[in-house]
Amino acid sequence: MKLMAQNEGRTVPEQKKQTEFAVPEVNIFETKDGYVLEAEMPGVNKSGLEVTLEGTELTLVGHRPPTMPPGNAVFRESSSASFRRVFDLDPAIDTSKISAKMEQGILTLTLPKSEEVKPRRITVD
């Protein structure tokens, strides 16, 4: 069982679209000590971030202020929607040791595996 990414709303029974959300792109790395997850959420800073954990389900929400530059739009490619993505975590992760950092629109989560799960040598007498 690994860190699995699921589309938003799939594991949550309530109405899927109360507000429109954008899906942040992520990179996930795995080492023997744990996982590192980087999520791209431009325009989001610490105050707009909500990271919640329920059992093994991790929900990332990034709110960004819908402030637009002044004047009229000549063209727009960005969306002003907030970000949301839900993950089902590997049970090997020690959820009490998850740490988060937010910098220039990138959320970096470090999810260490719990000690018992790490590979270790067993000495033979």
Add this chain to the structure above:
Amino acid sequence: MNSLLRWQRPGLGAWTGFGQLTDLRDEIDRLFESPLAALTRSSQLLSGWTPAIDLHEDKDNVYVKAELPGMKKEDIDVSLHEGMLSISGERKVENKVKDSQIYRAERFFGRFQRTVSLPSPVAIDRVKAQYTDGILTITLPKTEEAKPKQIDVNIS
């Protein structure tokens, strides 16, 4: 003059390695949720990362906003030439995670460039740029001649 249109990675690109089946209906929903601009893809499929850009103007300034998360200021270049604004740079892969295995990789890395044509002449020496929370905001003041002026027309 490449990438005037934004190329967006197709929404159906979910990495289905490890035997995980993605819900087809969810993928189709995602495709329809993405902004209309994303559907008009440039044919340069190999152009890689093309960050989203918004262009606004009022009577005094032209405003350009580009989404460039995870960059360092010094790796972003902004230049102006003959009424075209170019934003380019390189997002470097920092392998801060040692001995790691990539489980999922959706983020683009590498060089990017976007060029947009400005709707009005601007005063190059007064252009200001700021990079906060992964968003680059450029304010380009219009030249005096370019600002709309009120002209009284006498009708005889």
